[in-house]
Amino acid sequence: MLPFTYAVRNLFRDPSRLLQTVGGAGLVVFLLMTAAAFNEGMSSVLSGSGSPKNVILLGTGSEESLERSEVHLEAEDIAATSVKGIEQKLGRAAVSGEITYQAPVETESGVKEQAILRGVLEDALLVHRAVELETGNFPGPGQVMVGRLAHRKLGVAEEELATGRSIRFGDATLTVSGIFAAPGTVLESEIWFDRNDLATLTQRDTLSAVYLRLDQGKWEDVNVFTLQRNDLELTAIREDRYYEKLAAFYQPIQVMTWLTAGLVAAGALFGGLNTLYAAFASRIRELATLQSIGFTRVAIFLSLVQESLLATLTGTLLALLVGYFWIDGTAVPFSIGTFHLDLSPAVILTGVAVGILLGIIGILPPVWRTLSPALPKALRSQ
Amino acid sequence: MSDSPFIKIEQVSKSFQKGKATITPLENLSLEVPRGEFLALMGPSGSGKTTLLNLVAGIDSPTSGSLWVGERELTTLKRGQLTKWRASHVGYIFQLYHLVPILSAYENIELPLLLTSLSKRDRRTRIEAALDLVGLSNRATHRPTELSGGQEQRVAIARAIVHDPELLVADEPTGDLDRESADSILQLLSRLSKEHGKTIVMVTHDPRAAEAADRTLHLEKGKLTR
Ligand SMILES: Nc1ncnc2c1ncn2[C@@H]1O[C@H](COP(=O)(O)OP(=O)(O)OP(=O)(O)O)[C@@H](O)[C@H]1O
Ligand SMILES: [Mg+2]
Numbered sequence: 001m002l003p004f005t006y007a008v009r010n011l012f013r014d015p016s017r018l019l020q021t022v023g024g025a026g027l028v029v030f031l032l033m034t035a036a037a038f039n040e041g042m043s044s045v046l047s048g049s050g051s052p053k054n055v056i057l058l059g060t061g062s063e064e065s066l067e068r069s070e071v072h073l074e075a076e077d078i079a080a081t082s083v084k085g086i087e088q089k090l091g092r093a094a095v096s097g098e099i100t101y102q103a104p105v106e107t108e109s110g111v112k113e114q115a116i117l118r119g120v121l122e123d124a125l126l127v128h129r130a131v132e133l134e135t136g137n138f139p140g141p142g143q144v145m146v147g148r149l150a151h152r153k154l155g156v157a158e159e160e161l162a163t164g165r166s167i168r169f170g171d172a173t174l175t176v177s178g179i180f181a182a183p184g185t186v187l188e189s190e191i192w193f194d195r196n197d198l199a200t201l202t203q204r205d206t207l208s209a210v211y212l213r214l215d216q217g218k219w220e221d222v223n224v225f226t227l228q229r230n231d232l233e234l235t236a237i238r239e240d241r242y243y244e245k246l247a248a249f250y251q252p253i254q255v256m257t258w259l260t261a262g263l264v265a266a267g268a269l270f271g272g273l274n275t276l277y278a279a280f281a282s283r284i285r286e287l288a289t290l291q292s293i294g295f296t297r298v299a300i301f302l303s304l305v306q307e308s309l310l311a312t313l314t315g316t317l318l319a320l321l322v323g324y325f326w327i328d329g330t331a332v333p334f335s336i337g338t339f340h341l342d343l344s345p346a347v348i349l350t351g352v353a354v355g356i357l358l359g360i361i362g363i364l365p366p367v368w369r370t371l372s373p374a375l376p377k378a379l380r381s382q
Numbered sequence: 383m384s385d386s387p388f389i390k391i392e393q394v395s396k397s398f399q400k401g402k403a404t405i406t407p408l409e410n411l412s413l414e415v416p417r418g419e420f421l422a423l424m425g426p427s428g429s430g431k432t433t434l435l436n437l438v439a440g441i442d443s444p445t446s447g448s449l450w451v452g453e454r455e456l457t458t459l460k461r462g463q464l465t466k467w468r469a470s471h472v473g474y475i476f477q478l479y480h481l482v483p484i485l486s487a488y489e490n491i492e493l494p495l496l497l498t499s500l501s502k503r504d505r506r507t508r509i510e511a512a513l514d515l516v517g518l519s520n521r522a523t524h525r526p527t528e529l530s531g532g533q534e535q536r537v538a539i540a541r542a543i544v545h546d547p548e549l550l551v552a553d554e555p556t557g558d559l560d561r562e563s564a565d566s567i568l569q570l571l572s573r574l575s576k577e578h579g580k581t582i583v584m585v586t587h588d589p590r591a592a593e594a595a596d597r598t599l600h601l602e603k604g605k606l607t608r
Contacts (some may be wrong), residue, residue, distance in 0.1 A: 003496065158406065190461040246412050289480040292441055293541075294469020376436045379476070 007306035025315030033351040035261035041339035048184035050240035085217020094126035094213035121196030136178025143177035147188040147237035186337025288378030316355030387414035394447030409604040420575035421599035422592040425601035473542025475552035481526040495543040534565030567593040
């Protein structure tokens with residue numbers, strides 16, 4: 001075996017190359033880690049948003065989109081009395097007829113951005129169990145309650161949506177009555193209106209959906225109800241299934257994320273390969289001399305792997321540090337909510353694995369070119 | 383046993399394929415070198431001197447014929463076995479020294495010993511003895527760039543002998559040196575042959591270098607002449 005110091009000193013032989021290798025590896029690791037965090041964050045908020053105990057009643061034909069769905073107002077009461085096994089709390093059935101709507105709202109500072117609006121009555125809290133008021137009150141007429149990440153969705157500072165501030169929607173000005181949390185769900189990015197306000201403002205006389213929370217009941221029971229009352233034209237879908245379908249819709253975005261990160265990473269990798277080719281080519285004779293002394297090609301290869309792993313793992317460490325200070329906890333808005341980039345163990349593992357693979361696979365081509373010429377020829381080279 | 387030659391080359395040919403052409407620098411060449419001899423090989427450029435040296439050092443294998451060094455028939459060894467054999471039986475001295483630039487003189491000399499089971503302390507003893515033999519005890523920590531050509535070649539010689547191989551091969555070891563440095567390198571090689579019993583095969587263009595050897599052979603058109 002060649003001594004470890006040989007690998008270490010080789011690293012510092014050419015500081016600019018060292019910088020390129022460490023920087024390149026760091027960039028590749030960072031990109032792929034960010035892609036992993038991005039996809040993991042998106043998947044986790046989508047899978048976290050639906051509860052298997054909740055069933056959504058949508059207008060038949062609009063199962064794909066809450067936005068387009070229309071449900072008759074009276075469906076709420078009929079469902080509450082007809083469906084068996086709905087959770088009851090303080091004598092109230094956990095049933096919530098809601099209006100969902102996407103439209104731009106304007107903050108006091110004049111920022112106008114697309115927002116997700118939900119018109120609810122207080123029973124919504126019986127169904128959406130993740131939702132908890134952090135400050136203030138549930139919104140009455142002329143008021144809204146904002147999710148604690150809604151400001152990220154709008155791209156404004158948190159204070160802009162603090163309790164007591166106001167937003168404009170259409171011709172109306174509404175006061176923020178409270179802030180709510182709904183950890184790990186898309187609800188956290190929404191703005192909740194009083195249902196009658198939203199109905200008036202959007203000129204609707206129907207609901208978008210009715211949400212039920214079951215305890216003894218099953219989805220099948222709700223399904224039977226929709227069949228018995230086919231005059232209401234409802235379709236029952238379990239809330240977690242609904243978000244699974246949405247996740248499938250976002251699948252191509254996740255593939256694109258990997259693809260983009262992968263392409264940039266491949267570019268960096270090929271750049272790095274070129275540097276390594278040059279660096280190793282200048283050492284052909286030296287490596288041949290080591291072979292003439294009696295070091296096997298395997299021993300030399302291992303030393304080169306040590307050298308490149310030192311560089312790529314330093315890059316990985318830098319990427320982890322940058323990731324920790326820069327992307328960990330970042331909230332990323334997307335069309336139906338906001339998710340967090342999280343340096344989870346899986347993401348860190350991805351980064352470390354990429355760093356190791358880069359260090360080993362990245363040097364295979366240049367090493368092959370350096371160690372494959374016949375020894376006499378290599379010894380003669382300059 | 384003791385009267386059998388240390389190096390025995392029998393009907394060895396070596397060809398290279400260069401595109402469509404076949405070059406055969408060595409053709410049916412035979413040679414015997416007794417143990418402890420200091421042999422000089424001369425000949426015009428391209429006559430196959432380095433090729434022959436590489437065969438003897440186990441760096442390359444002949445196309446045909448057979449080749450013994452010591453008790454080993456090198457022609458039967460595979461690439462990996464040859465590498466292992468070189469590690470304990472040969473010291474190679476190059477015209478351009480081929481020291482590893484990022485290692486000190488001491489560390490360069492240590493390289494062959496890293497392939498042995500010697501302890502760090504035993505290695506130190508050996509390296510210091512080798513440095514002493516080549517007269518560079520006070521240069522142990524110097525990097526090759528901090529040494530003169532003559533000193534670099536001495537370090538290279540120390541590296542070639544530190545693991546005590548029986549055979550030394552040298553390819554124009556004085557080719558890049560001034561007269562004075564060249565003479566002291568030749569003296570050193572002479573001593574290694576006389577006092578330490580090394581068998582040395584040295585390629586040279588320099589008639590004065592050849593004088594230092596016990597015997598000189600000329601290689602021309604693939605044939606050896608006196
Ligand atoms: N690996 C190789 N591939 C093709 N041809 C080779 C190879 N090695 C040597 N040759 C050819 O074999 C011939 C002998 O080469 P060699 O290096 O042994 O000569 P030499 O006597 O050492 O010359 P010099 O004095 O210039 O060092 C030359 O014509 C050379 O071009
Ligand atoms: Mg030559």
